[in-house]
Amino acid sequence: MxxxxxxxxxxxxxxxxxxxxxxxxPKAGSHIEFSSFVHFAQTAExxxxxxxxxxxxxxxxxxxxxxxxLDVVGRPDTFTVLAALAAVTDRLGLTGTINSTFNEPxxxxxxxxxxxxLSGGRSAWNVVTSWDAFTGENFRRGxxxxxxxxxxxxxxxxxxxxxxFDSWHGDEIVADQAAGTFLRDAKAGAFVHRGxxxxxxxxxxxxxxxxxxxxxxQAGDSDxxxxxxxxxxxxxxxxxxxxxxxxxxxxxxKGRLAKYxxxxxxxxxxxxxxxxxxxxxxxxxxxAREVRRQQxxxxxxxxxxxxxxxxxxxxxxxxxxLPEIDPDLGEHHIARGRAQVRMYRxxxxxxxxxxxxxxxxxxxIRDLVINTGNRQTFxxxxxxxxxxxxDFVQADASDGFILVPHITxxxxxxxxxxVVPLLQERGVFRTEYEGTTLRDHLGLAHxxxxxxxxxxxx
Amino acid sequence: MSSTPPxxxxxxxxxxxxxxxxxxxxEPVARPRDLLTAGYWADLVAEAERGLLDFVTIEDGLGxxxxxxxxxxxxxxxxxxxxxxxxxxxRIAPLTxxxxxxxxxxxxxxxxxxxxxAIATLxxxxxxxxxxxxxxxxxxxxxxxxxxxxxxxxxxYDSPAAQDAVADLFDEAADYVExxxxxxxxxxxxAEIRDVATGRFIDRDKLHYIDFxxxxxxxxxxxxxxxxxxxxxxxxxxxHHTVPFRLVARAADLGYVTPHDAEQARAVVAEIRxxxxxxxRAEEPLHxxxxxxVLLDDDPAQAAARRDRLDTLAGHPYTGDAPVFSGTxxxxxxxxxxxxxxxxxxxxxxxxxxxxxLPRITRGLVxxxxxxxxxxxAYEAGTLRGLLxxxxxxxxxxxxx
Numbered sequence: 001m002x003x004x005x006x007x008x009x010x011x012x013x014x015x016x017x018x019x020x021x022x023x024x025x026p027k028a029g030s031h032i033e034f035s036s037f038v039h040f041a042q043t044a045e046x047x048x049x050x051x052x053x054x055x056x057x058x059x060x061x062x063x064x065x066x067x068x069x070l071d072v073v074g075r076p077d078t079f080t081v082l083a084a085l086a087a088v089t090d091r092l093g094l095t096g097t098i099n100s101t102f103n104e105p106x107x108x109x110x111x112x113x114x115x116x117x118l119s120g121g122r123s124a125w126n127v128v129t130s131w132d133a134f135t136g137e138n139f140r141r142g143x144x145x146x147x148x149x150x151x152x153x154x155x156x157x158x159x160x161x162x163x164x165f166d167s168w169h170g171d172e173i174v175a176d177q178a179a180g181t182f183l184r185d186a187k188a189g190a191f192v193h194r195g196x197x198x199x200x201x202x203x204x205x206x207x208x209x210x211x212x213x214x215x216x217x218q219a220g221d222s223d224x225x226x227x228x229x230x231x232x233x234x235x236x237x238x239x240x241x242x243x244x245x246x247x248x249x250x251x252x253x254k255g256r257l258a259k260y261x262x263x264x265x266x267x268x269x270x271x272x273x274x275x276x277x278x279x280x281x282x283x284x285x286x287x288a289r290e291v292r293r294q295q296x297x298x299x300x301x302x303x304x305x306x307x308x309x310x311x312x313x314x315x316x317x318x319x320x321x322l323p324e325i326d327p328d329l330g331e332h333h334i335a336r337g338r339a340q341v342r343m344y345r346x347x348x349x350x351x352x353x354x355x356x357x358x359x360x361x362x363x364x365i366r367d368l369v370i371n372t373g374n375r376q377t378f379x380x381x382x383x384x385x386x387x388x389x390x391d392f393v394q395a396d397a398s399d400g401f402i403l404v405p406h407i408t409x410x411x412x413x414x415x416x417x418x419v420v421p422l423l424q425e426r427g428v429f430r431t432e433y434e435g436t437t438l439r440d441h442l443g444l445a446h447x448x449x450x451x452x453x454x455x456x457x458x
Numbered sequence: 459m460s461s462t463p464p465x466x467x468x469x470x471x472x473x474x475x476x477x478x479x480x481x482x483x484x485e486p487v488a489r490p491r492d493l494l495t496a497g498y499w500a501d502l503v504a505e506a507e508r509g510l511l512d513f514v515t516i517e518d519g520l521g522x523x524x525x526x527x528x529x530x531x532x533x534x535x536x537x538x539x540x541x542x543x544x545x546x547x548x549r550i551a552p553l554t555x556x557x558x559x560x561x562x563x564x565x566x567x568x569x570x571x572x573x574x575x576a577i578a579t580l581x582x583x584x585x586x587x588x589x590x591x592x593x594x595x596x597x598x599x600x601x602x603x604x605x606x607x608x609x610x611x612x613x614x615y616d617s618p619a620a621q622d623a624v625a626d627l628f629d630e631a632a633d634y635v636e637x638x639x640x641x642x643x644x645x646x647x648x649a650e651i652r653d654v655a656t657g658r659f660i661d662r663d664k665l666h667y668i669d670f671x672x673x674x675x676x677x678x679x680x681x682x683x684x685x686x687x688x689x690x691x692x693x694x695x696x697x698h699h700t701v702p703f704r705l706v707a708r709a710a711d712l713g714y715v716t717p718h719d720a721e722q723a724r725a726v727v728a729e730i731r732x733x734x735x736x737x738x739r740a741e742e743p744l745h746x747x748x749x750x751x752v753l754l755d756d757d758p759a760q761a762a763a764r765r766d767r768l769d770t771l772a773g774h775p776y777t778g779d780a781p782v783f784s785g786t787x788x789x790x791x792x793x794x795x796x797x798x799x800x801x802x803x804x805x806x807x808x809x810x811x812x813x814x815x816l817p818r819i820t821r822g823l824v825x826x827x828x829x830x831x832x833x834x835x836a837y838e839a840g841t842l843r844g845l846l847x848x849x850x851x852x853x854x855x856x857x858x859x
Contacts, residue, residue, distance in 0.1 A: 012488070024654045032684050034552070034583045058571070060665070067662040067680075074660075077579040078573070083548035084583035086496065106520065106603040107568060116544035117494045118549040137678035140606075173539065175483065175490040180771065182483060182490065186532035189522060189539070200605040202520045204532050207494060207539040243647045270557045299657035338534060 008393050008428045009270060009400030009442060010420075012044040013096070015408045017061070017072045019304075020274060022294045022406045029409050031072050034084060035398075036409035037333040041085045043409075044092055045415035050441040051093025051124060052085065053402055054078050054238070058102055059135040061337035063303055064312055068335075070300050072408075079111045086119035093438030094216060095124035100157035101131060101150060102139045105198060108157075109164035109206070116209030121437030124215035126237060127228075129154040134336045145237060145251040149197075151224040156197045158232055167191040170208035212447040214236060215438050228257035234444050235268040237402055241377040246271060246397030250357075268442060273377035273401040277414050281380045288379040292370050293408055304373075306334045308344050318366040322358050327351050350394050386422035393428070467794060468804025468846060470560070470747065471506050471819060473499070474517040475537045477811040478751050478778065480525070481771035483537050487813030492542060496549050502812055503550045506557055509820025510834050512845045513558025515591050515806065516693070518543035520564050521600040528611050529599050544576050551584035558842030560589035560694060565634040567595070568606040568628055573634075574600040574641035574681055577736055581686035586841035592635055592709075594627040603697030625701050633672040635693055635709040640668035642690055643853045644680030688843050689850045696749065698779055700729070707733030711848060712745040716780040720800040723748060727801035744850055748797050751776075751808045753784035754818035761785050768810065780808060787822030791830065 004350035013020040014037065022028060030036045041052050056078050061068040078096040085094060094115065098108055098408025108125075116123040129150040145153060172188040174181055189204040219237040230253060231235045238250040246269075254264040276291055278284030296304070298318030306313050310328040327347035344350050358368045378385045392398060407410025423429035430441075439446060476483040476490055483490040492498035499516075522538050524531045551559055559580060563573050564820050574592070581588035595601075601609040612620040617775035649664035697703045706713030707730050715730070717723035728745055734740055753768075756762040761784040769775045776782065781791055781849040794805055807823075809815035827833035836859035840846045 023652055023659055024657075032582060034585070038552075058682065058683075059678075060680060067660070067665050069658045069660045069662045072659055073665075074650070074682065076582060076683055077575040079542075079545060080548045080576045080579035081583060083545040084552055084579075087549055087552040102569070103572070104567070104604050104606070110520075110542050111545060114545045117541055118496045118545055120496075137676070139569055139677075140675040142676070168539070173491070173494075177484045177486070177488070177490070180484060180535045182536055183534040186534050198605060200603055202599050202603045204603075205519065205522045205539055206541060279718050297657035 003426050006393050006399070007430070007443075008389065008423060009050045009268060010047070010199070010429065011051045011053050011093075011270060011400070011402040012040065012049050012412050013055070013272065013402050013404040014040055015072070015405055016055050017057065017075060019071050019295045019300050020404060020406055021072050021408065023072050023289060023408075024294060025407055027407055027410060031408050032074055034081070037076075037085055038088050039409040040412060041089050041092055043416050045089045047412075047420045048433060049092060050400070051095050051122075051438055053126070054097060056097040056099070056128075057337060058099060058130075059138055059337050062134075063306065063334070063335045064314075068303070070297065070303060073343045075112070079115060082123070083115055083118055084452065086115070086122065091122070091433040091436060091441075093117055093122045093215070093287070093441060095126055095215070097128055097219075099128040100127055100129050100154040101145055102135065102141075103157075105157055105164060105193075106161040106200065106204070108440055109161040109204065112161070112167060112214045113209045115207035116211050116214055117206075118221050121210030123209070123211065124217060124235075124438055126217035126219055127154055127158055127233070128219055132336075136357045151220075151228055153197045155228055155231070156195050158216065160193045160195070160198050160200070163191050163193055164204045165208065166202040166447075167214040168206075168208040170212070173207060192304060211437050211439050215442065215444060226253050226256060229253060229267065230262070233267060235270055235442065238269055238271045238398070240397075241271040241401070243262075243392060243395060244395050246392065247395065250396050250398060265443070266439050268399040270400050270402050271398050272404055274374075274404050274406065275378040275385060275415060276376045277382055277418060279381065281384055284380045288376050290375065296366060296370045296373060298366050301369040304369045305365060308347050308348065308354075310334050316365060319364045320373070321357050321369065322351075324363055333398055338348065372446060382418035382422055386419050386426065389419070390423065390426055390428050465831055466834060467798050467827070468512045468745065468747065469509075469819075469824070469827075469833065470513045470515060470558075470781050470804065470806040471511055471816060472515045472517065472749070472806050472808040473502055473812065474808065475523075475540065476813070477815065479768045479772070479810040480536045481768045482811040484759055484771050485768075485811045485814060486660050487642055488811065489813060490537065493537065494539070495514035499546050500550055500553050501557075502816060503554055503557060505816050506822055507554050509824045510837060511820070511824075512804065513560050513587075513692075513842055515560045516543040516546050516562060518562040518593075520567060520603060521533050521597060529612070529818045532648070543743065544580065547588070548580050548583055554584075555585075555586075556837040556840075556845075558587045558692065558845060559584055559587055560591050560692065560842075562593050564593050564595050565631040567601065567606065568639060570634045570637035570675065571641065571677055571681070573696075574638040574809060575683040576685040577638070577691050578642055578681065578686040581691045586687035586843075586851075588686065588688065589694055589842055591694045591696065592631055592639075592705075593696070594624075594631050596624055596627055596770040621701075624657060628705050630674045631695075632705050632709050633670070633674060635706065637668065637670045637675070637677045640670060640681055640694070640854070641677070641681040642685060643855050644668050645684045646853050646856050647685055647689070649684065682812070685853065688841050689841075689853065692842050692846070692848075693710070697730075703730045704733050704737075706730055706746075707744070708737045712747060712846070714747050714749045715802075716749050716779045717797070720796050723797050723802055735792070745803045745846060746801065747804045747806045748802045749780040749806050749808060751778060751782040751810055752790060752815055752819065753782070753810045754787055754790060754815050754817065754822055756786060758785045758789065758823075765810070775813050776810070782810075787818060787826045790823055791826045791832070794827070795830070795832065
């Protein structure tokens with residue numbers, strides 16, 4: 001009991017282009033109009049959240065060789081919408097997912113440094129990698145990167161971007177009008193990077209932003225992804241939102257920090273979490289069942305089965321029994337542009353298990369998909385959800401959560417209005433922002449404070 | 459082509475740091491320490507909007523500003539360092555309501571897929587006020603920032619090798635604009651259907667692969683961003699000679715040119731119109747704006763003296779690609795009307811000192827033009843295309859019913 005209470009970090013994930021997001025609900029608004037982003041961001045800021053989070057995918061998903069049409073499709077450009085949100089918020093952190101495969105360090109560093117200036121130090125970068133030729137078809141180089149090199153490119157991309165951020169110290173601009181001296185240092189921004197993936201040199205043209213560098217997020221879960229996070233990320237967007245799995249992940253990743261000379265508090269673990277709130281726990285359970293049914297229409301259930309079966313199952317009735325035919329074990333060709341398909345490593349076993357489950361419970365295809373799909377992370381009354389979140393964080397299963405509402409843009413409102421005040425009453429969530437930058441909110445030091453930089457003699 | 463009375467001319471302002479004169483940052487009004495803040499840009503654009511201007515452009519580049527063409531200098535007496543222009547425009551968009559926002563984008567080392575969705579998004583966050591100004595870079599040092607290709611150093615602009623290299627970069631820019639435009643059209647306006655009965659969010663027959671294949675890149679599409687509010691945000695380019703004139707004629711809705719008098723203006727307009735016809739686009743509207751650097755004061759001698767003072771601070775007389783005007787707002791109004799009669803439909807003014815000359819444009823020149831019946835007295839349209847009298851274009855992929 002002597003351990004001090006941990007402060008919880010909370011973030012808001014704008015609802016994404018997958019079936020978590022319920023677009024068919026009458027309350028569901030636009031996923032592309034700026035007014036939806038404004039509502040969502042201002043709700044998060046009103047609730048004193050640490051940051052808003054945007055995902056990104058650079059090619060529309062396909063299934064059976066056709067653009068997937070059952071989920072929300074379409075989203076804005078990440079940097080551009082975050083810069084606009086900086087105008088309608090004051091303290092909220094702005095986290096964007098930016099791919100290290102289909103971008104170049106000079107341009108991405110320019111954009112993040114600019115966003116950091118334009119938001120007064122609120123930018124963060126969720127570094128993701130991809131390698132597929134499918135996405136590459138939208139870019140100059142095509143699918144140029146072997147899968148096994150994607151983390152080596154990501155690591156070098158981040159290191160190179162850091163060199164660019166660090167190429168200005170932050171004190172070069174003196175702008176002495178009388179003396180006619182604008183810059184203190186004629187070589188401000190000079191950099192040279194020679195590596196396997198990038199061989200670049202010259203002068204970076206965006207002076208250092210308020211945070212020095214954007215806050216760095218990492219989302220991959222493989223061993224390589226965890227090492228990448230331990231070596232250089234400030235936070236992990238993780239997927240482990242049950243207590244035991246969360247604690248195991250937390251211990252594993254925090255344990256990897258020492259070999260990089262880092263302390264456990266220098267890397268935050270923030271799992272994604274969905275929620276359904278009701279006046280009572282029973283009402284919330286009922287609502288949660290309804291939401292899961294909305295999330296899995298008959299058509300969605302068939303498509304979901306196709307990820308495992310790797311076959312066109314459009315002839316099957318979603319309200320009928322599971323297919324008797326076995327999955328196609330050949331190269332996966334059904335779904336492209338999404339990560340989900342890699343979750344089923346043994347499709348034959350999954351199919352067998354699902355048939356048994358369906359038979360035992362008398363489930364149709366749709367029932368099966370609803371019941372085997374992810375249940376919402378938090379279901380209950382505001383008091384129950386606040387307690388669960390607090391317990392989870394105090395038990396070192398995470399440092400907070402990235403909440404993913406299922407309704408755009410109002411899905412966060414009820415959480416902000418009911419759960420946040422209870423967390424504040426428990427003394428585990430801020431009632432006012434204490435600092436102005438995202439680093440301040442997350443308790444992360446400015447990079448210059450962590451590693452005092454040598455200044456060239458001047 | 460225009461819904462505004464033909465007697466009206468169009469006005470834009472080109473924003474570049476503290477102004478276009480290299481010594482502008484030393485003026486007391488200049489705010490050089492604020493250049494990296496949102497507030498600085500918000501104030502400038504608010505002033506431009508107060509003057510009912512059609513749009514602002516925002517300069518950018520993929521390397522440090524330099525007084526030397528082919529390489530960076532090591533000067534410490536001029537403004538160095540800048541912010542990304544698309545992000546400045548986006549940061550300002552929610553703070554303004556009417557004025558168009560036209561950031562510079564460099565085609566040479568960037569991805570048309572990224573820029574297409576960025577400008578589409580700027581159009582969403584500004585509810586229909588986005589455009590872009592496309593630029594190439596032939597600077598070898600900027601190529602080295604990307605490390606993807608080498609661009610040979612150009613020592614003599616008029617050598618055949620240099621001309622070929624530049625022509626190639628402009629051809630790439632034309633392909634780039636083509637991809638950006640196709641991606642904007644890759645979603646039909648009514649592609650989002652939210653049909654609960656069939657469970658479909660979109661009608662995928664209304665999304666289109668663009669399948670562009672060119673010498674420099676191939677792009678499959680569709681965009682990840684739905685068609686922007688204007689359908690096609692405004693595409694603009696600055697052009698000084700035949701090769702870029704051709705880019706304007708083939709790819710743009712609006713070109714900026716730099717004639718020094720009415721006779722040159724007539725010749726430039728004729729050449730671009732001929733290229734437009736050759737490109738098979740004679741029927742499509744095309745604005746041609748004259749670019750001028752301006753120093754404005756109530757008294758011509760005052761403006762001339764200010765120019766001398768700035769030149770002295772800079773150590774040399776300021777010259778650039780565009781003509782430099784110094785004088786009174788009324789004198790500038792005379793010049794603009796004369797140039798307009800040579801076929802220019804508007805002007806992009808480059809304030810020599812942003813903090814001084816921009817307010818002289820909005821509070822001096824604009825009222826003068828309004829008195830002459832040559833400029834709007836209120837914003838008459840909700841989109842940038844609307845302000846310029848351009849229709850919202852049909853989608854190239856939509857099947858005609």
